[in-house]
Amino acid sequence: MRAYSPSNWKHTGVVLLCLLPGLGLIILLIGTVISMAVAQSVGYFNFSGPSEFSLIYWQKQLASPFLHRSVLYSAKISLLSSLISVGLAYMFAMWLRRPFPGSTMLGGLLKAPMMVPGLVAAFLLLNVIAFHGFVNEFLLWTNIISKPLRMQNDSFGTAVIFLQVWKQMPFALLVLIGPVQSIHNEIFDAARDLGASAWTRFRKIVLPLTLTAMQAALILVFIRAAGDFSFQVIVGPREVSSMAQYMYTVQRLYGEWNEAAVVAVVLMTMSLTGALLLAAVSQFLVTGRRR
């Protein structure tokens, strides 16, 4: 690379100018906010006592088994939610690829849950899975079960994953549908003529051509699910906390603002690295296999 050529300077200038309004604003403001959180995690911005530098909060939290468990639990929920949401979204995107009568309406209905605020979604689900809710009464009525099931706080987190998928799948669909629709029919026809099965066509044509969109969808769903608080509190398992829930526990129950900031920093690191790992693995699986 010719480091000092005028065209390079010009190129760098264009890049910086492009990044300024978007990334620049983010780094300026969110960068400051995150440094404030980091500062709080080492003893500053204490609301209930004097502020001074200390690593004790990190030592205490990193040694806590509850933090470890909530990191693992949140990672599990986010991973499953993002895989299921993106998988379902691909299915619907492939189906809606070519317009047919009613496909606009269908697309709208599929995306409807996106318009429902998270808390409302949890409330709607609660109505359905309650002890004497719709599902239980229906199962009782059809004699499939003799006693109502308790579905509200199952220990795996199924209800939370269900809610995440209900809410996030439309986002994934919205991100994927454009790129899927822009794949040419000729490519599919050619592949079909060569005798490729539907699965092979999907794997060899759709996945590689929509890789960036898929990564975007995976990243967005993973991060959103990793920060979940309200679904977890209402329908999540009782014996383990999500990271956001644990953070509030440390802050409210323990009154430890600085330690809560440690959990916040861990949460941010986990969502970011988790999302990027997911993107890297999907890249490897899709492009690596083709070679």
Add this chain to the structure above:
Amino acid sequence: MLKRTLIAAATALSFAQPALAADDIMTKPWDDIVAQAKEEGQVVWYNWFLQPRFREFVKGFEEEYGIEVTIPDGTNEGNFNKFLAERDRPEGDIDVMSVPGDALSKFDPKTYFLGPLDTLPDFDKLRTEINSGDGKGYAVAYWGNQTGLAYDPTQVEFADLPQTFDDLTAWMTAHPMEFAFNDPQGGGAGKAFVQMAVRSKVSDADLKAEKFDAGWDWFKSQKDNYGYTASNADSLTRLNGGEFHLVVAWEDHLAGLQKKGEIDKRMKFYIPKFGMPGGGNAVGIPANAKHKHAALVFVNWLTSAKVQEMLATQLGASPVNSAAKGVPGGVPAEQRAYSVDWLAADTTDAISRQFLEKVVLGQ
């Protein structure tokens, strides 16, 4: 040289001015405060529950003083975040701030609130310690309430209701998954029950030493017999939905929900003989409140004996002004006697923490 000293002195003075003014207000004669409050003409009260009812209720104050009261919508958490975030603003939006009594230990009332509030004419009749929290004279209680057990009389007869803690254990074994209490973080009712269970099972010496293991053993042995709900409201909703027949609840909360037809009116409330704590909420005036005088006059009105009696009869609260006469309706007086005080804040917090670590998460 002189000039520089003068400038320095002038700057020092101008910085000292607001602080001086703030101190000044606490030493003014009460009549002056009232006069200035009327000039301010308005007060913004951040209260996180029953806002529509309180908006009706404060009309009495508005008519008496000609000061307009605004009660914004908001949650306990949201209000608290705003309260903390606004600290560095020269003038904040909040004039009067409500906090649950136990939240007083989560921040320093002396730096966040104006005070001490001994300038209030009724101060010696008010409580500054409530619900295991301490306002240190910078916050006063305005709302008292009682925890106990809510039950469905079509499922449990009054005579069969558990009274001692052993009764409760036996009842739970005989009726598995019909009793429930909530996550202590989702509301004080659950916190109250966990504390009472520990107090029933643990000796006084062990309580002092924070050795609560006998209590945790009880929870573990009963694991399959009790329901564990998300919040005060979740417990009552599921009592109403027929999932549970006996749940830990706040008396005023149940009464309020029944009045509005959210929970069926057949549900009843009692205080068991093993005792349940009474609690409450406190108000303070943020140090950077815009309408400080009006806020003082409002807090005085809200905590006065007359208004406390009205809160008791109209909204089901327990009076927290020692001059207020009469007990609220609801449970009979002999049951009121079973009401107990919370343990000290430190012990209460230690119990809630250990419960979370050893019972909820420690499986």
Add this chain to the structure above:
Amino acid sequence: MRRSKLNILLVAILVIVLVLWLAVPFGMALLWSLVDPSKAWSYPDLLPQKLSFVRWTEMWETTNLALAMGHSYTLAPIVAVCTLILAAPTAYAFARLDFHGKTAAQMLSLLPLVVPEFVTALFFTSLLYKLGIYAKFPAIVLGHIVLFLPYAIRILTVSFAQVRQDLIDAARDLGASPWARFSSAFLPVLKPGILAALIIVFIQSIEEFAISFVVGSPDFTTIPTILYSYLGDNFIRPNAAVVSLILVVPNIILLLIFERLLKSNGAVTVGGKG
């Protein structure tokens, strides 16, 4: 055609799924919202005993729902458009320019998404105050833009990457003006991404609670403030149902309008022949 038969079958299955997916939850919410205050709906009644619109009128009269909706629906479109404009150059750089540290830059652009709510509520708002931005509306707009930039950047990056270089070159070779080049080579491909980004940012802005509440309260109330008051820790079904339904209906109508826009332009996106 086999495909059309398959579609009928699939549509039938989907109708059943959608009934469970949407109709049952919303139907239940509607029932709860109609429960008359004089007779609560409790076990063992399978259906409410007495229905009325009392809760709807009461909710409308005792809360500032209309005002909050007005605020939210003014705020959200402004945030969506500003975010889109600010995100576009960064997305263009991510998709079409080569530079050192691009991966790191892309990672940094995700930061606003991972910041937990309490950090936003406490530190972002106090940062806005420290910057001297006390005016509620601009402060919330700025906060929302920064928080939701990552969505727009990510989605537009995908779209920009799909624009075909040969089309741009062809347009240039034909002597097209910059605008003609943009509208013929870029715009058709970008359109679905633009609409998707607008919708997502719009919804996020409508739903955001922490900044809107801490900065906006008491005089600039938005929808989530009311929603959280009725659906937070102490949520109670009948009132929650009323608030939910009032808030969800305009959102769904909006979505259907967006969908129509997306369809009418999206079909063209198949782009040049390959």
